[in-house]
Amino acid sequence: MVDHVIEIPRVLDIFEPVLSVIPLQFLADQLGLLKGRNVDQPRNLAKSVTVE
Secondary structure, three states: OOOOOOOOOOOOOOOHHHHHHHHHHHHHHHHHHHOOOOOOOOOOHHHHHOOO
16 A cells, blocks of 8 residues: 555656666755755765765
């Protein structure tokens, strides 16, 4: 049993990954906001993208 469902329309198999990423990114954004995280500046991002 689930409370919510994210439905993705049927498309050719080649387009399915592209189409499924958009609602999953939205879900991740909303979950981050619900947890009180700053979704625009993730922690430790500077450590992983800094080039010396």
